[in-house]
Amino acid sequence: MNIIEIKDLSFSYQDEIDALSNVTLSVKKGEWVSILGHNGSGKSTLSKLIIGLLKADSGEIKVDGVILNEESVHDIRRKIGIVFQNPDNQFVGVTVEDDIAFGMENLCFEQSDIIDKIKEYAEKVSMSEYLKKEPHALSGGQKQRVAIAGILAMKTDIIIFDEATSMLDPKGRESIMNYIKEINKAGVTVITITHDMKEAVLSDRIIILKEGRVIACGDTNDILNDKETLNSSNLELLLPLKLQYLLDEANLSNDKVKDILWQLSLNK
Amino acid sequence: MKNIIIGQYLPGTSFLYKMDPRSKIIALMILMISTFILKDVTHILIMLGVVLLILKIGGIPIARIARGLKPIMILLLFTFTFQIIFIKTGTLIFDAELTLTVFTLPLMIFIILFWYLTRRYIKFKFLYLLITAFGILTMLALYTPGSVLSSSTLEVYGDGLSGAFFIMVRLIIIVTLSTILTLTTKPTDLNLGLEKILKPLSIIRINAEEIAMIISIALRYIPTLLDEANKIMLAQASRGVDFTEGKLKDKVMQIISLLVPMFIISFKRSDDLANAMEARSFVPGKRRTRLHTLSWHNLDTTVIVFCIFIFISAITVRVMF
Structure with a gap:
């Protein structure tokens, strides 16, 4: 069942060339989809359109069977959580617990419920010891974990990670990717928006955007084998993938490759 | 830049810390009004005694209050001097001929x-x-x-002296009272208390919750922006801007070179923050539940009753004497 369906979506910022043109895609319930694209490919614009922060010029977005419009936008936002790129600019609360509570306060949860959920989800992202801490005492990765806890506590069906790891150090990035994996396993539909192929290969499906158009869409394995599309996408390819392509081009037999590798390791 | 403390909250356990921020704010206002009602030096001294008593029971060191008084020292001096010079009633206490010679x-x-x-x-x-x-x-x-250039007489009258003293004590009381509030209440609690007190203003379309939200976001972003300012200053310094020296004109240029990027960054931040808040279902003006709520205890009622007693005594004293 498709939880998100996007049909012929177009959007442009004032008089500029289209940030998105005729984008059509769908996301199945419970899957993990990566939207992959280089800078300016329109991938962040897409996430803002889905959650109704921007208004599309034309096209239709359907979330869980409901068409996004001015009346349904608040209901749809209850279904979608979004973790943004900059850890500092999405930290609303004065302390960690305030920030986790923020979304629940907006959804009018009971106070006792909020207190329980803060404990539960802080535990889940290993931030229990930091509940009373202020944001400037936290690292970027910790702030992103707080943001994740705040969204998990809102019990949304879909979570979008909009370049959520791009401002983190490798360690923070790894921990966030692990949490994403766990969240997806627990049944939440996850959309990761990224320019990093290393992150995208972890997902079930990849959608590649280039200059506001979908140029590829399919299972991760299929996409990785589609050499031409990947080469034309301006993305930085993974080293093993590059190597594979080079070897393909050289047209060597497997035995020859083995020989060369063997020689190389002997010379060392 | 990791240990910025906003406000001057002083951790403690006395009754002042157990009070609800609402009752503290209300008590502060009642006591301030009472202080303004009083018109006599003896009465204001009694009031000062009450304030000192609050400090004593509340366990607040006088040294902290003195630090709070420091910024108004100059103001105190000015009012004191003006009162002495310009009030010329009552008994003449002291006079001296001041002469300016070559x-x-x-x-x-x-x-x-x-x-x-x-x-x-x-x-x-x-x-x-x-x-x-x-x-x-x-x-x-x-x-x-030597030959006299100009001369004038300095006369100090009884009323001038007592008036000056009176105003000084009044100012000290008011500053002390507000310092007690900020010393014993965390900025977030103070904000929450203000929000609840201002709630009736919704009749005249002032949304207290929105004001409180603005204050709380400002509190949250002060350290972040300070950090940012520091980074920009370092970046500018590495390109040769000297923030420590220079003429006034250079100083202005330096501040502009700091302010422009700060403004741009703040706008970018607020845009991002607005998106993040809306994405988390925040709708301005819509009802929200709260994680932190305030609870009014017997202590709060007692303190308010005590303050009202002082208020009534102040009115009585003013009318009777």
């Missing part, structure tokens, strides 16, 4: 220059200023050789 004028300028150049090495700056001012006055009163 000798004392340069001497006076010399003393002022000396004070100006040496003041940065003196620990008690305010005391030093007072001593210098007194020195000049004494010199003008006693040492009068």
